[in-house]
Amino acid sequence: MADAVAADGDRMNTFVDGLTWLLDGDNWGGPTGVGTRLIEHLWISGAAVLLACVVALPIGLWLGHLGRGGTLAINISNVGRAVPTFAILALLYMTPLGLSVWTTIIALVLFGIPPILTNAYVGMREVDRDAVEAARGMGMSGTQLLRGVELPLAIPLIMGGIRLATVQIVATATLAAVISGPGLGRIITSGFGRQDVPEIIGGAIIVCLLALVVEGLMAWLERVVDPMRRARRRRSRPDRDRGMPLMQEEVVSGA
Amino acid sequence: MALSGPVHTATLTDNCLVRNDWVCGEYIRTRQDEIMDALGQHVTITVVSVVIGFAVALVLAVVARRVGWLRGAILGTSTALYTLPSLAMFSLLLPFTKISATTVIIGLVLYSLTILVRGILTGLDAVPDDVREAAIGMGYDGLRLLRKVELPLALPAVFAALRVATVSTVALTTVGMIVNHGGLGNLINRGLSSNFHAEVLTASVLCVVLALIADALLLGLQRWLTPWRRTVTA
Helix, strand or coil: CHHHHHHHCCHHHHHHHHHHHHHCHHHCCCCCCHHHHHHHHHHHHHHHHHHHHHHHHHHHHHHHHHCCCHHHHHHHHHHHHHCCHHHHHHHHHCCCCCCCHHHHHHHHHHHHHHHHHHHHHHHHHCCCHHHHHHHHHCCCCHHHHHHHHHHHHHHHHHHHHHHHHHHHHHHHHHHHHHHCCCCCHHHHHHHHHHCCHHHHHHHHHHHHHHHHHHHHHHHHHHHHCCHHHHHHHHHHCHHHCCCCCCCCHHHHHHC | CCCHHHHHHHHCCCCHHHHCCCCCHHHHHHCHHHHHHHHHHHHHHHHHHHHHHHHHHHHHHHHHHHCHHHHHHHHHHHHHHHHCCHHHHHHHHHHHHCCCHHHHHHHHHHHHHHHHHHHHHHHHHCCCHHHHHHHHHCCCCHHHHHHHHHHHHHHHHHHHHHHHHHHHHHHHHHHHHHHCCCCHHHHHHHHHHCCCHHHHHHHHHHHHHHHHHHHHHHHHHHHHHCHHHHHHHC
């Protein structure tokens, strides 16, 4: 392996070879082609993000709403950081799950849960207490308070957690290749196995591109779904000023 | 034919290695040397990465504070680097640094930058302007202001970032196994390919223990370096 790299000499050539490999249509087709791996990577990451949200959001939001379980909600992220992704993938692979696609998905979900849960909790706790008190004073019930006041105000942090989890899941999905799992990482490991440097570099380039595109999309989504930002924009246009952008329809009817 | 069963159990020593148990004292006893070697490599790679990462982050943070327009560029670049999956990062460094510990260390330094630069900037930004002006009035300037006034006051935020970066680095070092320099990750990888339960579990647990010890050590160091906070909280 080291010889194969050394023999190449010129480093820029290595990257050009990698790009050439990636742009070669022949490498995209077939059951182990870039196309198949990309689709595997996307659907597995997508499924894991959804599952992680389904598990972590209700717990994080509810704990934040009640103001309980802070130690658990915060520490789960610290524990998540200390456990190596590679170790979890290896351990899960050695259970009866083995080569099944669920091995990868479970590992991805496990690493997606902590950031979502912690951010949802912190987001709910950091909602302006005055706003919560005011809403209570208006006679809002717990559920109305959660949906009408706390949730909209907590959205930026909640989305921050989902963005972090998504980026992490896309990265972890790459690592699944070391247990012969699905995804784009397989191009890199196959390159290592065959000592094919252009394949390694080509695989690494597309993995990085995907990660950056996902990060960019999530940053955009984070901005778009922030209700307070929409409200601020509405307010800046006087002709569409609706008075109190903080209040949404259900809040007003609840009072 | 009927005898073959008992004969086999009599010739094979029955221990946890043969049974491929997850928890196996015999494994730790017989492979002590290679476990210590892997542990040593893991600690070395982690410490070198965090120390270099901290030095680079400190310079970047100070530059970002002095040169306003660079702030966004430094934060943006380090965030982008952080999103790159480790397997790809190590692969892209391969043409430059080959199969070596350097490949892993450079990758880990780049990952630690996001957390460390942000932490140091948060800490320095939080130093009250009054304090800074008073120090300047007393004749502190440049490096001395940074070293004697700004950094000590920024320590809590800096240490928070340092702990997160160190714990993440301990975990990420395992991926270095792709270039044969992953410390305990090498053991996990080998155990994985030979279906050796005890090797994988022992190395994994050691990784987590290592991260916890590093975290505790840094917490102790922080308490020792910020005695004024210790007396306040006690």
